[in-house]
Amino acid sequence: MIRPFITIIVFIAAWWAVTAFTSIPPFMLPAPGAVAQTLYQQAPYLAANAGVTLGEILLGLLVGTVLGGLAALGIAASATLQRWLWPILVLSQAIPVFALAPLLVLWLGFGIGSKVAMAVLVIFFPVTANFLDGLRRTESGWLDLAHTMNGSRLHILLNLRLPAALPAFASGLRVATAVAPIGAILGEWVGASSGLGYVMINANARIQTALMFAALVILAAMTITLYVAVDALLRRLLTWAPGG
Amino acid sequence: MPPGIELRGLDLRYAGAEIFSGLTLILPPAEFSVLLGPSGAGKTSLLRIIAGLEPPDAGTVTATDNAPLAGRVSYMAQQDLLLPWASALKNVCLGARLRGEPQNFARAQELLEQVGLPHRASARPAELSGGERQRVALARTLYEDRPVVLMDEPFSSLDAITRVRMQDLAAKFLAGRTVLLITHDPFEACRLGHSFTILSGSPARLAVPTRLPGIPPRAPDEDGILHLQGELLRQLAQS
Ligand SMILES: Nc1ncnc2c1ncn2[C@@H]1O[C@H](COP(=O)(O)OP(=O)(O)OP(=O)(O)O)[C@@H](O)[C@H]1O
Ligand SMILES: [Mg+2]
Numbered sequence: 001m002i003r004p005f006i007t008i009i010v011f012i013a014a015w016w017a018v019t020a021f022t023s024i025p026p027f028m029l030p031a032p033g034a035v036a037q038t039l040y041q042q043a044p045y046l047a048a049n050a051g052v053t054l055g056e057i058l059l060g061l062l063v064g065t066v067l068g069g070l071a072a073l074g075i076a077a078s079a080t081l082q083r084w085l086w087p088i089l090v091l092s093q094a095i096p097v098f099a100l101a102p103l104l105v106l107w108l109g110f111g112i113g114s115k116v117a118m119a120v121l122v123i124f125f126p127v128t129a130n131f132l133d134g135l136r137r138t139e140s141g142w143l144d145l146a147h148t149m150n151g152s153r154l155h156i157l158l159n160l161r162l163p164a165a166l167p168a169f170a171s172g173l174r175v176a177t178a179v180a181p182i183g184a185i186l187g188e189w190v191g192a193s194s195g196l197g198y199v200m201i202n203a204n205a206r207i208q209t210a211l212m213f214a215a216l217v218i219l220a221a222m223t224i225t226l227y228v229a230v231d232a233l234l235r236r237l238l239t240w241a242p243g244g
Numbered sequence: 245m246p247p248g249i250e251l252r253g254l255d256l257r258y259a260g261a262e263i264f265s266g267l268t269l270i271l272p273p274a275e276f277s278v279l280l281g282p283s284g285a286g287k288t289s290l291l292r293i294i295a296g297l298e299p300p301d302a303g304t305v306t307a308t309d310n311a312p313l314a315g316r317v318s319y320m321a322q323q324d325l326l327l328p329w330a331s332a333l334k335n336v337c338l339g340a341r342l343r344g345e346p347q348n349f350a351r352a353q354e355l356l357e358q359v360g361l362p363h364r365a366s367a368r369p370a371e372l373s374g375g376e377r378q379r380v381a382l383a384r385t386l387y388e389d390r391p392v393v394l395m396d397e398p399f400s401s402l403d404a405i406t407r408v409r410m411q412d413l414a415a416k417f418l419a420g421r422t423v424l425l426i427t428h429d430p431f432e433a434c435r436l437g438h439s440f441t442i443l444s445g446s447p448a449r450l451a452v453p454t455r456l457p458g459i460p461p462r463a464p465d466e467d468g469i470l471h472l473q474g475e476l477l478r479q480l481a482q483s
Contacts, residue, residue, distance in 0.1 A: 141325045144297050148319040149388060151342030159341045163329050240328040240368055 030210040035217065038210040046199065050218050053196040056112055056184040057226070060119020064180070065173060067120065068127030072169075075128075076135040077157055089128060097121050098186060105191035115187035115195065122183035123176035130175070134168025135161050167241040170234040177230045181223045246391030246422045247307035247316070248273035249294065254303035256289055262447040263289055266303075269441065269450050273308060276415070276423045276460055277453070278433040280480060281443035287426045290443065291394050294424065295319045307392075318390040322397040324381040326369040332356060333365040336383045348387075355383040359413055375406035379413065386417055393418055395425045399432065408464055411435055415461035430480070434472040436460050444483035451483065 012032050018024065019031040026034065039046065071089070075082045101118060108114035138161045146156045188197025196215045203211035254267040263286040271277045279287055292298040294305050295317050307313045326335045336355055337347035356365050359379040369377055378398060385393060395414070399407045407429075415436055427433055433440045437460060441453040454475075462469055 139325075141321055141323055142327070144292075144295075145319065145321070145325050145338075146342050147297060148295050148317060149339035149342050150315050151339070152344055155342050155344045159338075160327070163327070166329075238329075240370065 027207050027209050030213055034210045035213045038214045039217065042211060042214065046196075046214060046218055049194055049196050049199050049215075050222060052112070052194045053115075053181070053184055053188065053219070054222060056115040056187070056195065057119060057180050057222075059112070060116045060183060061123065061176060061180050063116060064120040064123035064176060065127055068124045068172070068176075069131055069169065071124070071128045072131035072135060073157070073162070075132055076161065077154070089125065093125055097183065101186050101190040104187065110191050110193050114190075115184045115192065118187035119180045119183035122179050126175040126179070127169070127172040130172025131165055131169040134165030137168070138164050167238055170238055170241075173234065174227070174231060177227050178223070181219060181226075185219065246273050246420070247309040247311070247313075248422060249313070249392065249424075250304075250306050250308055251290075251294070252304050252306070254290070254293060254305070255301040256286065256293065257301050264443070264448040267443075267448075267450050269453070270308075271422055271424055272438070273422050274420050275438040276418075276425060276436050278437035278440040279424060279426045279443060280428065280430070280433055280440060280476070281448070281483065282480075283428075285443045285445075285448045287443055288396055291319075291396050291424065291426060295394050313392070316390050317392045317394060318385050318388040320381060320385050320393065320395045320398045322400055324369070324377040326377055326380055326384075328369050331366045331368060332361065332372065332380045332383075335369070335380055336387050338384060339388050352383070352387060355386050356380070358386075358417065359383045375402055375410065378402060378406075378410055382410070382413060382417070390421075392422045393424075395423065397426055397428065400428065407432070408435075412461055430473045430476040431464075431469075433476060434469050435462050435464065440476060442479055442483045444480075451479065454479070 015029075016032050019026070019029055030038075071085065075085055097118065100121065101114075104114040104117050104121075108117055135157075142160055142164070143156070146160055151160070184195070185197040185200075188195040189201055192198040196219050199215045200212050203209070203215065249271040251267055251269045251271075255265045256263045267290065279290070281287055289298065293300045294313075296305075296314055297319075305313060307316070326332075327338065330338070333349060333352050333356065334341075334347075336352040337349065340347040353362075353365055356362060359382050361376060361379055361383070364372060364376060364380075369380070372380065381398070398414075399410045402410060411432060425432075425436060434456065437456050439453045439455045442451045443449070444451075456472060457468070458466075
């Protein structure tokens with residue numbers, strides 16, 4: 001529990017040492033103190049924009065998880081869906097999401113829609129792939145048992161394969177939680193009127209490097225907190241699974 | 245009266261290798277038939293064929309009453325196959341859930357009481373001992389209430405005392421059903437079987453079944469059980 005704090009303190013100390021003992025100008029690397037001061041002075045502005053980004057991330061996570069979960073269930077339930085949908089999903093991973101960001105902004109506008117869509121795009125595949133993997137790896141002994149019990153395909157899927165795949169689904173959700181902010185920020189960089197990504201782009205253009213770092217610090221803190229919270233929640237829900 | 249089971253001319257090959265061929269055997273109705281034999285002989289494969297989990301390469305499995313066997317067989321494996329996320333009670337009702345039927349919790353609770361676990365209904369499998377888990381698996385088998393029960397070394401991972409208790413429970417609650425029990429334990433075979441037969445060789449063949457005197461379950465210290473074990477070991481060694 002104490003180790004992350006030590007890591008952070010060492011990191012900040014090293015950062016401070018670099019700014020104090022080298023001639024790197026502040027507009028390239030501001031000192032930790034300057035960033036902290038900006039965080040304090042610009043708190044309301046940063047908080048409002050962080051709220052926007054957090055909303056995009058949470059909404060993206062929700063929509064992406066639901067869609068990804070349904071896609072995996074559909075593919076697991078139907079051989080036809082598997083033949084049509086799965087190759088498309090795998091192929092879609094060959095297109096960098098970054099390349100789609102401008103298009104999404106063009107289609108969905110500067111508002112929250114295009115950012116949520118970006119977040120959904122980056123998390124859909126990890127959620128679907130992990131969950132589907134879990135759905136396909138049901139222990140064969142259980143399936144044999146289900147077969148001798150005359151279980152129906154649908155009820156075996158819902159009552160046996162689905163719960164058995166929840167730990168795999170949870171792995172996908174953890175990955176999704178870690179990458180969803182990337183999608184939202186990317187969307188904001190391409191075109192937005194609020195959000196931490198917008199703050200960063202703006203600050204960068206005006207060489208307000210300390211403000212940019214402040215936004216970055218908030219983003220990192222938000223991502224880590226979100227991940228820890230989701231991880232703890234999943235562990236609580238899946239106490240039966242080895243290793244949470 | 246449950247049906248007997250007739251195996252006729254069963255062949256099984258895996259990737260060209262002949263596991264067994266021409267197996268013919270009758271499991272008499274309402275009796276415990278015990279199947280023994282060296283590891284790899286094909287006992288589990290035979291049981292899976294009877295359970296309808298795998299097709300044989302040739303031959304037939306029929307019920308002596310000529311009705312189809314599907315839906316009348318339940319299966320207990322060496323692993324208890326309990327679902328780790330479900331309580332003991334819900335594990336007992338699993339069959340109903342998988343068929344989309346309403347679950348009869350009162351009956352499941354009653355079965356848990358019968359196998360000696362009245363207070364463990366809400367426990368998850370991880371909170372149960374190996375013996376308790378096998379009892380839940382037995383209750384799950386009884387919940388299915390099938391006339392034919394196939395058991396593949398169901399008690400092999402238990403300690404001696406727990407194993408004897410489980411044998412008593414199985415003999416008590418499965419009496420009157422047609423049971424095929426695979427075991428490596430001559431003592432278990434002699435306690436529970438009406439008859440035993442040995443599967444051995446390559447490709448494996450079935451010996452003529454040997455009938456055991458008396459009515460199971462035979463007490464562990466019953467006169468003659470040692471003698472029976474000696475006879476069985478001799479047959480196993482010769483096979
Ligand atoms: N799915 C499979 N594919 C290929 N070979 C298999 C398969 N299942 C079993 N075998 C082979 O068939 C043979 C019989 O296996 P089986 O599990 O029926 O033996 P067994 O008599 O039950 O052995 P044990 O006493 O160790 O449980 C073994 O040689 C095994 O390697
Ligand atoms: Mg076996």
